[in-house]
Amino acid sequence: MVVNTGDQVGRIVIGVLGLIALETTLENRQLIVIISDNATAWGSINGIGMLIVEKDLENFEKDPKESEEDYEEVSMIDKIENLEVGLFEIASNESRLKDINCAIEGYFSNITLTSDEDITNEIATACALTAFKLRHPIKMYLDRSTDMVMVGGRHPMKITYSVGFKSDGKITALYLNLLVNAGISEDYSPLIPHAIISCLKKYNWGALAFDIKLCKTNLTSKSSMRAPGQAQGSYIAEAIIERVASFLSLDVDVVRKRNLHTYESLKFFYGSSSGEAPEYTLPAIVDELFASASYFNRLEMVLHFNSCNKWKKRGISWVPIVYEVEPKPTPGKVSILNDGSIVVEVGGIEIGQGLWTKVKQMAAFGLEQLWDEEKKYLLDRVRIIQADTLSLVQGGLTAGSTKSEASCEAVRLACSILVSRLKPLKQSLEEQMGSISWDTLITQANLQYVNLSASTFWVADDTSSYLNYGAAISEVEIDVLTGATTILRADLTYDCGQSLSPAVDLGQVEGSFVQGIGFFVLLILFNI
Structure with a gap:
């Protein structure tokens, strides 16, 4: 059977089914998660592709080109027949649904809710349904665990690439193929490819080509989290740089520096966002960070420590960052x-x-x-x-x-x-x-x-976009027997221009670093 949840009603029904905990059974059946290459064969996020498939595991092999007529459409369970009319009425009245969202999600009431993939739809529908049945106002609060499950987390990806480089570590070409697991609906996913490539371009790849597909699966829709797409893009870039250095048996620091942008290449990759030549401060930031953090002295100490210790090892590394800022129109009102x-x-x-x-x-x-x-x-x-x-x-x-x-x-x-x-x-x-x-x-x-x-x-004009630059050095120690990881020291340098509030901006830099630790260590460790 195939469940098409691409429309508002289907998604709301499934959300309400989970929220009111109706008991259903699937006899001798199991949901198959279709991801990666299979997902793109079944259909992209913007297409008709049906990616929730329910069938016997032993009969899973199937030609992805089979038409949807080969499947039996899902019918509503008898228990919720009486709820269908109310759900359809809610779904068909967009303005009413907006009002519901504003009422229960007042903290985010300035976010215009028009897309049928908004996560708040499920909560709005559950509140509306309960209020309709009980005939009095309903307010719903989610505990943090449930909230995070609904958000869906960052986008898992399958990445393959081909990279060309010279013997000195200078990269001349990169072709990237990305399959992004977007979950059951679009949500924030259509903006992810641009964010990935924007951060990936922090290095001069010479010739850059990429093919990115958003894959629709029967998993929770993925949403935006701090630096959505940029975190993944930066990780992809660093993985490629380290692979090239490993293949050539070169110091990764040499390969990183050799592939930093000149102002000419920066302007080629980022266009008008690159600004004027004096505004490109990344090379100066890196040099200043190396000096203030005593990077090379600490590198020698790390090598000496590793040669003297068998069960504990240390590592030190640095990475640059380039973030493209694109200001959005916004209103303001001041009254005395x-x-x-x-x-x-x-x-x-x-x-x-x-x-x-x-x-x-x-x-x-x-x-x-x-x-x-x-x-x-x-x-x-x-x-x-x-x-x-x-x-x-x-x-x-x-x-x-x-x-x-x-x-x-x-x-x-x-x-x-x-x-x-x-x-x-x-x-x-x-x-x-x-x-x-x-x-x-x-x-x-x-x-x-x-x-x-x-x-x-x-309203920002066409020249309002600009680039932010930063770099960081981290030194860590790992117990090779237990896997325990200790961050010994971290040095961060960030060019924020003329800060509107230095204390706030400092807190944001420190907070983003700590949150990044959670993403790159805990999420990978527990495979969340």
Whole structure:
């Protein structure tokens, strides 16, 4: 039998079946997970391909070119016949489904929910169904374990490549073939190929060609996680570099440095995002990191330690990173209340990355421009409130390490509008009264009906994308008997340009490193 879950109703039904725990049995049958090459033969994520196949294991061999008419379509279980009508009504009313999502997922209410592959659909449907049956409001909270299971984790991949190189380690060509396990529905998966290649291009591959396929399988849909695609792309690049070094019996450090971009090759691979030549700081970052971390001295110490110890071994390595930033449009709104307090709304969602901290600082900075010499410190008066899709209708996505700076720019523009409205009044009052306070200014502005609310919608131009550069060195020790791994030291250097909030950005760099440890060590160790 074949279950086609490519449509909204099919996916919602399956989600609700799991959530309400209806007991069903599959007699002498087992779900076959179709991945890798078989998945692409059965159909891509954007095609009709049916990839949930239910059949006897011993009869699994089948020509992928067989038509779908050879299968029997799945019929609904008798127990849920009465639920079908309600489910179809919910699925057919897109605006109602959006309202449900906003009601139960208010923390992410600025994310526009229009795709039938949104993970929140299952939760929204379960809440709607329960509320309909019980006739009162329902709020659902998932524990972290269930939440992570539903998210599906990062995308597993099968990677094959052909690489050409010279005897000195200089790579001249790379052909990459990727099969990405996207799960049962698209979700974030269509954006993964671009992210992979964007990070893979951190090295000068000479001639680069790639073929990436998204494979539809009967596993949980994969979603976005910090640096989705970029983490995998960087890993692929480093694996290829290390393989070339191993084949040529060369020091991997030599091969890495030999294949770093020049500005000319960087511009060829990244186009306008590469900026001007002085902005390409990666070679300088690497040299500075080597000096500050005493890399070569520590490398000799590692080699000496390994020669003297049989059951414990150490390793030290460095990797560069290039991240392409593509700012997205975002709205901002700044309002000054009668008591002089400042309320700010932005499209970005605060999820621990310090977005609200930066926005608060930017709002205070922007309004302080009213005073040329003596600054009025307004930071304590600023309050950020969570916007929703009614107050800011084009909130957009909080993703791609761009929302903080985009939100700050939108707020800066809104503050500039308010400053232009308040400055003539301030100058007039100062001529009459001398120096005035913030409270006095706002009181007089209210009395004279000055508009104290400004909204903006910042849109990036074609030249707004840019590249971030960084490099890191890690030294680890492994117990070869138990597999216990100890990170002895890590040195990270990151060019963040002019930081909006250095303390926040430092925390983000440290947090990303720790999260990367979890991805590259724990996930691989436990095969999650």
